[in-house]
Amino acid sequence: MDYKPIKKVISGNYAAAYAAKHARVEVVAAYPITPQTSIIEKISEFIANGEVENLQYVPVESEHSAMAACIGASATGARAFTATSAQGLALMHEMLHWASGARLPIVMVDVNRAMAPPWSVWDDQTDSLAQRDTGWMQFYAENNQEVYDGVLMAFKVAETVNLPAMIVESAFILSHTYDVVEMIPQELVDEFLPPRKPLYTLTDFDNPIAVGALGTPADYYEFRYKIEKAMEEAREVIHKVGREFGEKFGRDYSQMIELYRTEDAEFVFMGLGSLMGTVKQAVDVLRSEGYKVGAAKVRWFRPFPKEELYELAKHVEGIAVLDRNFSFGQEGILFNEAKGALYNTDAKPIMKNYIVGLGGRDFTVSDVRKIAENMKKIIESRKLDREIEWYHLKR
């Protein structure tokens, strides 16, 4: 890792745009109106300024079409990228299945914004988590650096296992917040992420392929199984690519769950994305006050890191799962997944679900402390006061 990074103070959105540029994406398709973001604006600026070669920007009439255009481009062998948010992602939903079903390694950044109604432009994870079953990998960034790094790694993982990947960043908290990002010199990115080598392309006329063919009951089932096999393979690839990234650039991503001060922790806070930055800060404060707590940041939600979760769960008495999302009629989505993943194991920590920060409600260090006090009582009494708590609710 002997290199000189290019340090800049940029927003999460610009970090995403620079990463797309450094990944030498060849096609970007987007619908340039709300809820589109400054990611696409910055990319069009790169094109207008002549800062990128061989990048085709396709303005389309909807997010559905944006993904359709990415699918077409990716099927010809191009490296395709787009970005969206909230209702835009929801409108893409049908096409997300087409991308994974056709095994196309498209990378997309989603800016986590709350679903309307009522209208909101603030942070909430329900938009991306609602795409859980589309066959896309999902990486949640804690900060702008992870947005940048995530996009570069996502292309490498996606192109290895032939599945699309979504990099998720928080609205405003990352998307509009400026902080220090260390970018990697282009030639080193090129070494890490060489040009895509597709197995099949629509434009290889000597080896014609069919895309979007009929899958009868005799074949469809195996196609699904192969997607799942690719997801399983992705876990290994993520470890490998994350390690390589660490060796080359000094930031290790080999773990799908990043553990922070969990070694001797009585209980841990678990969650996705930017809120875990605040949680880590709170863990330091709580540790200084005598709490034995740690943080477990789930980086990759799909494929789900169930083995790493098991290893953690074996050694703690409790897990406070912080969900900035909700599945109506049940519980927080990460809580649901984590609880389910442990059911058939011998790890049985007490688990409680805290619903926090929906629609951008600020989640602070003092909120983490209140949750710690509650968890401590639960663990001491071995009694769960309630399984799901709507933490901020005005009463």
Add this chain to the structure above:
Amino acid sequence: MIEIRFHGRGGQGAVTAANILASAAFLEGKYVQAFPFFGVERRGAPVTAFTRIDEKPIRIKTQIYEPDVVVVLDPSLLDTVDVTAGLKDGGTVIINTEKSKEEVLEKLKKKPAKLALVDATTIALEVLGLPITNTAILGAVAKATGVVTLEHVQKAIQDVFSGALGEKNAKAAAEAFEKTETYEL
């Protein structure tokens, strides 16, 4: 960590001021974070923006509730917004105003430890020909707080505004630096 809160009105450039201050501190080798109040902006409406500066990477992702420094770009906000809300004891308030220390203190709910006043509007009108005070006020921030040098403020301004525009804005910051009056209270 130093936490700074900017109060302005939509269109005056409070968000840009927060970003430029962060860039200036970054040039000094600090870790920084700058962000707008996570709201819906309209021209003329009260706007809040924030900057955090630290020696180590900044992980916290919440808004700032207890600032060390408050910067007010528009004097009329003193009548409608409690700009000192949550201000830390020992905190600094920097205000663009043509009024006197006594007149300003009457309007503040909490007395700061340090008050800095500068007529940034007049400076902006003279130097830029526009009543946009976000670059001038940064000169006052450099003078009153010392968290950044005027040179780094000027460099950060010129990274955002190129050419003659950048030079003019850097000049506005320098003039404000000269003309800022600070009071230990």
